[in-house]
Amino acid sequence: MYTLMGPNCLILPPVLSTAGTARRYIRRNLLEMGLEAKIEDAELVVSELVGNAVKANLVLVDGASENPTQGEEGGICLSLSLKSGAIRIEVWDADPAPPITIVPEQDDENGRGLLIVSRIAVGWGTWWPPEGGKIVWCELSLL
Known part of the structure; x- marks a missing residue:
């Protein structure tokens, strides 16, 4: 598993409540x-990026139920x-598939996350560390 460097790094479980934990962590820091x-x-x-990472770690088991993958860690x-x-936020997950930006229909309940990130952040993107998975990052201007 890729280990993000720096003193402000947190490992989170790939479960739905993780976005709330991530928000509290960001707020405190x-x-x-x-x-x-x-x-x-x-x-x-961070809610959008972590939410996408959680979804990336969900797999369909026996065509019926969703369970989080465990990856290496x-x-x-x-x-x-x-x-x-700038404030830089990076989220690593084990799925190497790139995030997908879609243009949702007006009535769609999902699909706006990366559009929100792109409007708020001064930049965002994805990179693939040699250890595997992907990192989706964004930067928020301090100005």
Whole structure:
């Protein structure tokens, strides 16, 4: 499993309640950094990125029930750092498939996550570490 570097790294289980844990983690760290004004945007994008990572770790078992895959460590890695005037959020998951950006219909209940991230963040993308899986990242401007 890829281990995200830095002092602000958290390993999360690939379960639905993980997004709430990720939001609390981001809030606490941004408060400690004195970045209260960025908490709302950071919580929103981390919810979307972690939610996508959880979905990427769900597999259909026997065509009927969803169970989280365990990967090597059974988790999702969340990293928060400050880089060049921006807050950088990175989320690793074991599925190497790239995230899919779709244009949802007005009545669709899902599919807006990466569109939200792209509107709030100054940049976002995906990269594939040599250890496997993928990292989806975004940066929020400090200005």
